Amino acid sequence: MAQDVFPGRYTATPGESATVFLIGMRAxxxxxxxxxVRVGSAMGRMLAYLSRTPEAGMLGYHQWAGRTTILVSYWKSPEHLQRFAADRDAPHLAPWRDFMRTLAGSGEVGxxxxxxxxxxxxxEAVYSGMPRFGLARAVGHVPVTAGLTTARQRLRASRAA
Known part of the structure; x- marks a missing residue:
C-alpha cells in the first residue's frame, strides 16, 4: 500500500497524553x-482484531520483522492496553498463556x-518529507509553522496546551 509523502515539515498533534507500547520477539x-511462525502469527491475529475494534483503544502501529521483531503501537491509555491484554474474548490472553505454558524458558523464542x-x-515530534508515520499516523499531524520550528518550541507548545 503506497502512502502519500507530505513535503515539508509536520508535527504530531496528540492533544493529550500518549501510551507508547513496544513489543517484539526474537527467534x-x-x-x-x-x-x-506459531509465536509470530499470534501478533497478526491481535492486530487484525485491534484494527476492527477501535474501542479497544489502540490508535495505530508500525512493525518491522527480522530475527528480532518490533512493533511500536500507540494507545489511548495504559488502561486500554491492560484491558486488551486481560480480555478473555480478545486474541491475546490465550496465545500468551500458551507461550508461558509451552515455550517460556525454553530459549527457542524470546x-x-x-x-x-x-x-x-x-x-515532541517532527516529520520532514514523510508519509504519516508513528504518532502522527496514530493521532494526526499539522504543518510546522512559526513558533514550532525547533524541538524546544514544540515542547514548549505541548506544555502550554
Whole structure:
C-alpha cells in the first residue's frame, strides 16, 4: 500500500497524553521455523482484531520483522492496553498463556515489551518529507509553522496546551 509523502515539515498533534507500547520477539533458535511462525502469527491475529475494534483503544502501529521483531503501537491509555491484554474474548490472553505454558524458558523464542506513559507536555515530534508515520499516523499531524520550528518550541507548545 503506497502512502502519500507530505513535503515539508509536520508535527504530531496528540492533544493529550500518549501510551507508547513496544513489543517484539526474537527467534533465538531461528531454525525452529514452526515454533517461530506459531509465536509470530499470534501478533497478526491481535492486530487484525485491534484494527476492527477501535474501542479497544489502540490508535495505530508500525512493525518491522527480522530475527528480532518490533512493533511500536500507540494507545489511548495504559488502561486500554491492560484491558486488551486481560480480555478473555480478545486474541491475546490465550496465545500468551500458551507461550508461558509451552515455550517460556525454553530459549527457542524470546518475547519482550516496554510500556511508556508520556504526558502531553512531554511529547515532541517532527516529520520532514514523510508519509504519516508513528504518532502522527496514530493521532494526526499539522504543518510546522512559526513558533514550532525547533524541538524546544514544540515542547514548549505541548506544555502550554
Amino acid at each position: 533465538n533458535r531461528w531454525w525452529k521455523i514452526p515454533t517461530v 518475547v519482550w515489551h516496554e510500556t511508556y506513559q508520556v504526558p502531553a507536555s512531554g511529547i
